[in-house]
Amino acid sequence: MNRTLVKAMAELNEDIVIEEVKSLIKNNVPVLEIIQYLQRGIESVGKNFEEKKYFMSELIISGEIFKEASQILRKEFPLNTSEQGNFIIGTIYGDIHDVGKNIVATVMKSNGFRVIDLGTDVATEEFIEAIKQYKPKVVGISCLLTNCFDNLRECIQSIQNKGLRKDLKILIGGGPLDEYVRKYVKADMLCKTIQETVRYCKKLYRLD
Template sequence: MNPIISAIYAGVVQGNAKQASEKTSLAIGEGLDAETILNEGLIAAMKEVGRLFEEGEYFVPEMLVSARAMQSGMAILRPVLIAQDIRPAGKVVIGTVKGDLHDIGKNLVSMMLEGAGFQIIDLGTDVAPEKFLEAIRQNRPDIVGMSALLTTTMLNMSKTIQVLKDGGVRDGIKIIVGGAPVTEKYAAEIGADGFSPDASQAASLARRLMGLAA
């Protein structure tokens, strides 16, 4: 691997945002291929962070720090990717459902999805079903992600899916759900396409739903 790419990878895994951003700038300045920087530097690093999390070597704080380092590199690389028309792995609309103001889990999932190569449209918290519907019509995403931290608000996942069905957009998207009270059984009951218990597995799930290597 190119030593500059290796340094980007290390910066992300170690949560060193300064190194990740500076080496990304250097890689672009040296004329390295933008897609290689993305795939071998940033995405590969976030896959490693996900592996470390799943094996119990990293915890949520370490994941957050690494995800922020990845974002610092992505902020520099994104204009180059756009200019070269390098397409993301897919487009994701994500939000915490109506009545729920919790966003830490949703934010971490968003960062991990971005680190897996996805374009993110983050609707924030307390998102009404109609707002999900409007965002889908405007952005034409591949995947919609819904989060809830409360048993009372997770019922709005089902209501949102019904609104998407009534609005005629359900068949064109994949829906993934997660959050503390959400289970795989509940996801199946409400007709979601997938469930993830944590942010790392959410990124792998999204890639699988797009037919990509997890």
């Protein structure tokens, strides 16, 4: 394990993160391995946030650092995103947070999924149209605001009312979400970690 990269990501040291990523690339370290190091650092950021050692600003910074590192990786290692199935992701309308969504999108791409990223503040109709167009087995909806739980519930209910839930699983993710919220909004799965998301999707696509 590259402890330097993990520590730098956890401590939000952008210069060292970028330096280490470039060094690992030069040493032919696999892209998935590099992403795993970054993930571990981000997990530490999330833990510090939960323990109130970090605040929302640190979460945003970690997302920006991850995004910059990801751009370097994509440039050096074009990722195959069309082999293993479509994965739609977006942040529910009323919520403009994108850190977690962007991380999940990047990791899903690195695992061979074709990711359709709808962005933030995504209206119900946008999810519905994307589902009709791309016919995924899985849709991921991010929500970090407690006052958007009803939006999440409405969106999922509307997808069901359109008859699109038969062969579709809906995942939800975000800091304030728990099993109670999952049941309230009628989602199929609550994913608290990126690894859970990848494992769940691979199982649905029979890739594990």
